[in-house]
Amino acid sequence: MSGLATWRKVQVIFATQFAQMVEYRAEVIIWMLSGTLSLVMMLVWMAQAAASPSGQVGGYTPAEFASYFLSTWLVSQLLVVWVTYDLDFHIRQGTLSPWLLRPFDPMWQFYLGHLSERVFRLVPMLVLISGFALLAGAKFSTDWRVYPVVLGLAFLGFTARFLWEYTVGLLAFWTESSNSFHELVWLAYAALGGMFAPLAFYPQWVQNVAVWTPFPYMLGLPAQLLAGKATLEQAAHGAMVLSAWLVIFWFMRLWVWRAGLKKYGAVGA
Secondary structure, three states, rough: HHHHEEEEHHHHHHHHHHHHHHHHHHHHHHHHHHOOOOHHHHHHHHHHHHHHOOOOOOOOHHHHHHHHHHHHHHHHHOOOOOOHHHHHHHHHHOOHHHHHHHHOOOHHHHHHHHHHHHHHHHEEEEEEHHHHHHOHHHOOOOOOOHHHHHOOOOOOOHHHHHHHHHHHHHHHOOOOOOHHHHHHHHHHHHHHHHOOOOOOOOOOOHHHHOOOOOHHHHHHHHHHHOOOOHHHHHHHHHHHHHHHHHHHHHHHHHHHHHHHHHHHHHHHO
16 A cells, blocks of 8 residues: 555656656756767768778768767756756755755655656757757667667666765855856766767776776767667666666665754754
8 A cells, every 4th residue: 555655656747757858848958968078079070081091080971970979968858967956956955945844755756756857858958969960960779679778777877876976966055056066067978978079089097997887888889879889788788887887876866865864954944
């Protein structure tokens, strides 16, 4: 019975959050279009490959660069997280207090809100990626197994990113603003995740560091799968790595949350 009651709560929260996202549908589209870094890098690398005497750079032709960076854009849209900004505001303004009276961890409302936004984002995202691919001449994997695997990796990657961003947002318990930490973490995510270039283009020492982080597996690996540049065996390894990081981030978030609540109550907020 308790499990059924929990499931009903999840359904209600998800439906409420989805309705809220529908109200801001224009802003969601604008947020999607503002994430153009991958598209800009696509044009840069396509131009480099087209200007090369061999017609390619690092084994990528212009069309393959288009496939990779459009895949990166698509996956990055599934990984968007803004919970750091929300937490920073609620903690500093003291509006977190009413959330603490609810019979569940506030994290779940933020998490379901993000998931509901993904559902709303899906259709316009697919329309946009189809248009971009047609213009750029991009081609994606013809192996149907790749697509559910990419969705699975994206789900693991999104959840891991949500947990670390949530943890960063909780630093507002001790600092005037946690957003500065968010920008630093985002830079590592974008660089090591392959948003600027495929990871194989980086110096070897950077690649050696990157494989110990979750970033290549949550962004670059799904993009490489879609572009036909990675295998399902690599995806299985990536899923295990992301699962391990997800556990680490879960306990890290829990520890920072409990420590932060003691700080929050101590100042009478």
